[in-house]
Amino acid sequence: MAFDSSSTYVATEALKQAVNAAVTLQRPLLIKGEPGTGKTLLAEELAASLDTRLITWHIKSTTKAAQGLYEYDAVSRLRDSQLGIEGVENVANYLHPGKLWEAFTSDERVVLLIDEIDKADIEFPNDLLQELDRMEFHVYETGETIRARHRPVVVITSNNEKELPDAFLRRCFFHYIDFPDKQTMQDIVDVHFPEIAPRLVGQALEVFFELREAPGLKKKPSTSELVDWLKLLMADELAQEALYQRDPARALPPLAGALVKNEQDTQLLERLAFMMRRQRR
Template identity: 70%
Template sequence: MRFEGTKDYVATDDLRVAVNAAIALERPLLVKGEPGTGKTVLAIEVAKSLGCELIEWHVKSTTKANQGLYEYDAVSRLRDGQMGEERAKDVKNYIKKGKLWEAFTAKKRPVLLIDEIDKADIEFPNDLLQELDRMEFYVYETNEVVKAKVRPIVIITSNNEKELPDAFLRRCFFHFIKFPDEETMREIIDVHFPEIKKKLVGDALTTFYAMRELPGVKKKPSTSELLDWLKLLMNEDIDLETLREKDPERLTPPLHGALLKNEQDVALFERLAFLSRRQDGPGGGRRGPAG
């Protein structure tokens, strides 16, 4: 069982090595990286590539670890008991299985995605240590042990919003997804838009990486935002170079709202583009951050 990437997902060599190492070690794969670099999509593509069921647990700030195991609705059982409902006699009717329970009882080895684990309380990963290590947990209400029939492939993502406990990190295989260089980005674009004009890709990437390299930029545009921008440019049939020739005073690229997500970054880009243009002079060959 090896992951080699898919036709819809450009996996670098080091990422493929990390996925296969975690599978071989039977340890969770902890994936970090900038938002929008494909961490969540990785789990989807691993499941697709290996022909596994995908079980997704999207973590929120209010998520508790026990919700991944099960939840017991004691209030509903009490109410049904007072109403004389027959189902109230069986506690199993009031236990809601969590995503780990689903993964542990799957007949075929699944891929379990625990997405954005750093959103939850700091104790959240600690509370899952034993369950992820032993692949089992105890259900007090029914006096039973839920043990994994086949050990799931666990992929955990983090946006680095908070540090994870050392005890948790020791149990994981770690990989940081580096931001794609221009060559890799061209491969990613080609997967999503095989018919796109190469000239548009070149101009768009020049602008995109210039935005990411702006000193003081608050939120760097991500891979997913670049793909959104290219989709819009294609839908509107916009050519960046032609637009600049028609309007040489244009400081920001068209539809830049797909890339720049706050007014401070827009103002910063416009200011630096203006200063760059002034330095070049009216006959200068360089056009500044906009390419």
């Protein structure tokens, strides 16, 4: 079944082709893009389109590749042996399967999301090369080999915070999610808010893209933040009216805390608005 847009997710033609190519090649799909562009949501939609389960492995700066395979709790085993607890001789009782183990031993093909891989240290991707390539790994404590019963569809996301090793990239199908243009953003808004007033969408999108284009902005507002902002505007008629009557020379739009997330950008926008007011005099 080919991946396509749904009632809850707007996929560009390039993204559809990338997903379907990765599934056909049985290669991990590496998705990069700005935060908030729907990379994680893509995996959820792919699982839904394949009518299968999504297994998510959220990566942190402290995450090690081995944790995705399994973890051996030697401390608990030592404690239990000292207490004379039964079953301590069976090392399998102290193995905690990771997300790859869970995906490999599933009774059906699943979608495995390795989310924000660039948060881990530089060796993390290389440490997963063989396991993702061969779809198997060895459990040293028991001597068994865990092999994938059904090859999972692997989706890997990255916010591009650090470069990934070439050897890892060679094994992936890559796609960069470009930030949506106004028409695509309109389609995304329509998916989330089918009953929203056209005037509100038009004005909000105009302000949103103005903010993103502000020179020197440290953090540009994302798609997910636009959705949050629109949700707030729809619930607040006074904020809507303030948006309709907004003067570009005023620093910030109503409920700007949904879009502008640090004091440097707030101060920058205030300075830009001040300069605009001076030019009018």
